[in-house]
Amino acid sequence: MPLSEFELAVLRARLADAEETLRAIRTGEVDTVMVAGKEGSQVFTLEGAGDAYRVLIESMNEGALTLAADGVILYANHCFARMVNRPLEQVTGSSFYRLLSTADQTALRPRLKRMTKSGAKIQVMLNVVGGAKMPVQISLRLLAKYGSNRATIGMVVTDMTEARRNEEQLRALTHRVVQVQETERGRVALELHDNITQLLCAVLFRSQALADSLSTRDGDAKKEAVTLRGLLGEAADEVERIAQNLRPSILEHLGLGAALRETCNEFAERTGLSVTLTCPALADRLPPDTELALYRILQVALKNVEQHAKARRVTVSLMQAKGFVELVIKDDGIGFEHKAESSKRKGKGGLGLFSMSERAGHVGGAFTLKSAPRRGTEIEVRIPVGPAAAAA
Ligand SMILES: Nc1ncnc2c1ncn2[C@@H]1O[C@H](COP(=O)(O)OP(=O)(O)OP(=O)(O)O)[C@@H](O)[C@H]1O
Ligand SMILES: [Mg+2]
Numbered sequence: 001m002p003l004s005e006f007e008l009a010v011l012r013a014r015l016a017d018a019e020e021t022l023r024a025i026r027t028g029e030v031d032t033v034m035v036a037g038k039e040g041s042q043v044f045t046l047e048g049a050g051d052a053y054r055v056l057i058e059s060m061n062e063g064a065l066t067l068a069a070d071g072v073i074l075y076a077n078h079c080f081a082r083m084v085n086r087p088l089e090q091v092t093g094s095s096f097y098r099l100l101s102t103a104d105q106t107a108l109r110p111r112l113k114r115m116t117k118s119g120a121k122i123q124v125m126l127n128v129v130g131g132a133k134m135p136v137q138i139s140l141r142l143l144a145k146y147g148s149n150r151a152t153i154g155m156v157v158t159d160m161t162e163a164r165r166n167e168e169q170l171r172a173l174t175h176r177v178v179q180v181q182e183t184e185r186g187r188v189a190l191e192l193h194d195n196i197t198q199l200l201c202a203v204l205f206r207s208q209a210l211a212d213s214l215s216t217r218d219g220d221a222k223k224e225a226v227t228l229r230g231l232l233g234e235a236a237d238e239v240e241r242i243a244q245n246l247r248p249s250i251l252e253h254l255g256l257g258a259a260l261r262e263t264c265n266e267f268a269e270r271t272g273l274s275v276t277l278t279c280p281a282l283a284d285r286l287p288p289d290t291e292l293a294l295y296r297i298l299q300v301a302l303k304n305v306e307q308h309a310k311a312r313r314v315t316v317s318l319m320q321a322k323g324f325v326e327l328v329i330k331d332d333g334i335g336f337e338h339k340a341e342s343s344k345r346k347g348k349g350g351l352g353l354f355s356m357s358e359r360a361g362h363v364g365g366a367f368t369l370k371s372a373p374r375r376g377t378e379i380e381v382r383i384p385v386g387p388a389a390a391a392a
Contacts, residue, residue: 063136063157066143069112069150071096080157083136085129096155099127108138115142115153123160135160174358177351182292189247192239200236207232241266248295256291257282257318260298264316267302278317286325290383293359294318294327297367300352301329301379309333309377325385330378336371356381 003011057064063080065073073096081088084099097105104124111120119141125133136157143152211225244250251259257279268275285291298316305311311333319326353369356379360367365383 062159063155065096065155065157067096067112067153067155069115069153071109071112074152083128083134083157083159084126100124101127111140112153115140115151117142126157135164171358171361174351174354175362178355178358178362181355182296185246189243192243192246196239197236197243200232200239204229204232204236245299248292251291251295252288255282255285256294259291259295260316260318263295263298263302267306267314271306273305273311274313276313276315278315278319280318280320282318282320282325286385287363290325290363290365290385293363293365293383294325294381296359297327297356297379297381298329300356304352305329305331305333305377309335311376320385323384323386324382326380326382328378328380330376332376335373335375335377337373 057077058079060077060079063083064077065080066075067073073092073094076088076091078088081091084091097108100108101124107122108124111122119139122138122140124136124138126136128134137160139156139158141154143154145151207225207229211222211229214222214225216222245263248259250262260279261277264275264277267273286294302314305314309331311331313332315328315330317328319328357367360381360383363383365381368380368382369377370380371377
């Protein structure tokens, strides 16, 4: 019996569907197919559908693993086996925890147990055969969850040796720059003091003699000589101020409190900003390195306030508690610029923040910066002193 037009149209549509499915299977767009039958739908998994992913994972330059929630390695790629210097057969089926120190195990365990879809990142040291340790970053992600205590976790392990080395080199370089800066400042201060100030004083003395030798009858000439003498006096004071900032003898002679006060007063006078300093009398002198670090950090922070913050008020506080001394510099300015803008400026960054962090780190301290657009900036430096410093 010939088929009706309608039946032919239905058959043509089913044929087009089937052809589309075959095309998608061939190109790897699908890896499972659901076929509707009389007893409901049946799911068919296509063999080899994961090949493309497997090739990708095996060609990665990072370790890729799947773990059970108890840390047993269900799958690891060859790169990970090479990282830990073990045969792949030994790695698969063993516990990931065995590759970590006890402290790192303690850090990782709760994260694996309470794994969420959004994932987590953690830095640990991986035990490599032969006793070596490799700094790695682990990115974790929940792949599947079966019931309340069974899950499969995906893990990507990135070797951070190179990144750590670069970080250390950068730190050493910054330290060197800060040291050279300090030496150079000392040299310039000495040059200014020994040559320029001496010269200015000689000229000042002569101009004073000139002013004295002229009588009031000389009129304008006498007036000019007196003005000249005044200007030379100001220039000599200014050069002394610069030399003083470059090599703070006040720090050596009168201590940190006086040096911080002098810096704040001079800053407030020059910029017109309101500066409030809270600085209790310190019981003892701090180690010279710590005093110099705090003094220089204040100078750099105030320079940044002047150059970038558009602030009206600055508060500076020095606090000594048991085992540490803390300096906080806070402004009410525009805060750090938006991320997008700051990434545009990347590479053009200055040295100020680096040098503050380096100076704090050099004396065993911590440098923290808190800032948000239009919310001002706060710099906190905490340095251990006394027995705590020795322990640090
Ligand atoms: N108090 C502040 N308020 C707002 N922005 C700040 C403040 N301090 C620093 N910044 C921002 O951080 C950037 C980096 O500061 P940093 O002191 O490291 O470099 P710089 O001041 O640009 O150059 P340099 O200190 O070498 O002269 C600044 O360019 C500025 O955008
Ligand atoms: Mg700066």
